[in-house]
Amino acid sequence: GMTDLQMLSGKQRYMTQLEVKLIKQSRPIILSGNITKQLGKKIAFSVSLNNLLKDAAFLSAFLEKTGDDKLRQYSLEGETYLPGVLGVHVIGLLQQREDLWSHGLKIKYGLLGEEKNLHHECSMRQKIKVETGARGVYKLDTGHEFHCSQAPTYNHKVHLRHEASASWLSSQMEVNYGKHWDEINNKKKLLISQAFKNSSSSSLVNYFMEFTMQVLEKQVNYRTQLQHSHNSQVYLQSSTSFEVRYNDHVPFVAGLQWKDASRNGLKKWEGGLNIDTPWLYLYAALKRHQPQHSAYLLTMELTTGKALSIKDLVVELFYKDQGNEMEGKVHIYTPATTYLQASTFNHLGRNILHSYSEMTSLWNRLVKNEIHLENNERTKFLCFKIKSTKQEFNFTASYQNLPMPKKTNFSVKTVWRDYKSLPVVLQFEGQIEELKKEKMLYQKRGTLHFRHPFEVPILQSFLLQETFTVDKKQKHYFLETKVLINGVEETVQTLTLGYHPENPYICAGLTHPYNDKLFPKDVEICILT
Structure with missing residues (x-):
């Protein structure tokens, strides 16, 4: 064996060689390697094995660092050869130019009898750019490409852009794949984007969210939007809407609104919900009104369509309590039909109760009910x-x-x-x-x-x-x-x-x-x- 360490013009070189003879008349098996290093910039090493396989097997690599204040660059080149099994040649490059990072890797290889003819090639590239603007806007731009000559199914290109600030956020991603992945008019393309916006203030809360996805090959165009606002300037009110679009159809729409206009201890609240799908349409409204401190009015409206059909159904509930007098009413109806109409009046005095009720419905005519109860010292009734x-x-x-x-x-x-x-x-x-x-x-x-x-x-x-x-x-x-x-x-x-x-x-x-x-x-x- 032999080792050698040299210093020449700032380069440090270390070499070692080992020779082994297994049998006296056989050829010696030689394992040798060397490392060359230039301080802080270049490193090269190689390893070889002779007289074990039919040809010499070897592995080598070279790494170099260059650059200045604006550019930093790292390059890598390597080669591997195993007789009858594998042959590989690798070239890699990593660069940083201010806020931009880029990376590239190319591999040529041959397998099983083709190890000397490197007909197969795969390459990959990435880039990442990060910026922060004067107003605190964060920007991210990243790209990725992968190409392999022997596996075109997996070829693709991805581009992602992302921006964010204190009040909004936006992201777009484009994915190209297939045989024509690197052409402008490629049909096999996936587009995804999302956005979020916050335009709130001290008396207003307002959010907007959107998500879209397009698959050009399948002619798929999908979009989802959500908007929410809450206002407390004059009175409390809120609105929320959610919508789903698929190609030229709108398979789902939902909205929720409510308002609270209570004043002077009198409640006044109303809200509504609407849902529209291919199978069901639903509209529901609820109103709660307090015309007096002792009276309450509750109104519910319902309309459905498609799978279940109910048109303009209204339910009204009224209740009034004045201590010794209580009154209640129930009214369920549509513009064309009265399903149920009922009312009750109750008077509670000293040792006396008088209750009067009426009810009519779609299934029976007017029914009146009266209850009178007295409980005095000398009279019970x-x-x-x-x-x-x-x-x-x-x-x-x-x-x-x-x-x-x-x-x-x-x-x-x-x-x-x-x-x-x-x-x-x-x-x-x-x-x-x-x-x-x-x-x-x-x-x-x-x-x-x-x-x-x-x-x-x-x-x-x-x-x-x-x-x-x-x-x-x-x-x-x-x-x-x-x-x-x-x-x-x-x-x-x-x-x-x-x-x-x-x-x-x-x-x-x-x-x-x-x-x-x-x-x-x-x-x-x-x-x-």
């Missing part, structure tokens, strides 16, 4: 009424206690009325009444009355009345019981108790309208002492 154009249902329950004259009434009554026939009445009533209250005479009467219209084998009408009398002048107690069945069959039973000290007695009497074969129709029995 409940009335529930529902009425349509053909039928009516009424339920009433009451309780009353009167001090003078002392009387207690209670009743439950249900009425079902169909205007094609007689009303159906189900009634239950009761009364306890003090008829007389004197020094020598006291009389009290109680009554129960029940009736129904159903044709069943039991009584339809039943009246029970009992009268109790205390007569101190006649010195007797008297109890009279009357029973009236179905309004015609009256039965009277009497019981008299005399408490005169000299001759007390008991008398009982019965009068009935039934067959007298079993029992007399009119009979009285007395026991005297």
Whole structure:
């Protein structure tokens, strides 16, 4: 082996050589290499291998740095040879000129028997330029090319431009590919761009965004835009729109707007949403209005088309609360049809509730409903009424206690009325009444009355009345019981108790309208002492 280090005219050279003999009569296998370096500028090295393969194998490279204050340049050249396998020649260049960086690389190669004839060639180039303007505008310009003679499918060229500042941003990218990738009229081209703009101020927020893509070979032209603004100068309002374009079609559009014009504690808000696609069109609006501090009005509008068709559907909700009075309304309609219209009015006073409601819809005619409720110390009353154009249902329950004259009434009554026939009445009533209250005479009467219209084998009408009398002048107690069945069959039973000290007695009497074969129709029995 041998090594050598030399210094000549500022160049530093280092060389080494190694010789190996595996067998005494064989050719020696020689591995040698050298490195030459010029301080700070050039480096060259080579490695060779002899007598191992059919030809000598070698690897060499040369790197050089040149430049001044405006230009810096790095160059690289290399060569590799493996007999029967590979032959490669590489040339590379890297430059910097102020804000511009550029790079180029060319490779020639041969494979498997063609290693000495370098028929294949691939090249690649890049450039990057970065600038920052006086107003803070950042600019980036970059390009990339790749070409290979044996693989034209992968040939391409890319150019990207990007600019940005405090209020806007813009990017464009162009990609050329295919067989004619480096021609001006190349059809295989992809164009992509995006933009963002912010034009906001102290009282205005405004954004705009756009993205586009074109594929010339496929005749594809795609664009998306988004715009948003929010203004608070006079009153709060906001608007947002989103649009998608594909070639000459607009497959998707959406917009959202709202405004808040509330003043003096009264709410006033309205907003709208619209969406348009090839399958569905939708428009919806919402308004919330407070005409008074105690009243609220909510209006919703809806229109759809294409897959689902609804035209100008309006829903109105109204609510008013004034403490003891509450009012509500619901109205669902279109210009051609009323689907639902309903209203309710409720009055709540001291120990009283009155509610009145109306409803009409596409499926039924006008229906009225009324509820009246009283809860006083001496009077209790409940009335529930529902009425349509053909039928009516009424339920009433009451309780009353009167001090003078002392009387207690209670009743439950249900009425079902169909205007094609007689009303159906189900009634239950009761009364306890003090008829007389004197020094020598006291009389009290109680009554129960029940009736129904159903044709069943039991009584339809039943009246029970009992009268109790205390007569101190006649010195007797008297109890009279009357029973009236179905309004015609009256039965009277009497019981008299005399408490005169000299001759007390008991008398009982019965009068009935039934067959007298079993029992007399009119009979009285007395026991005297």
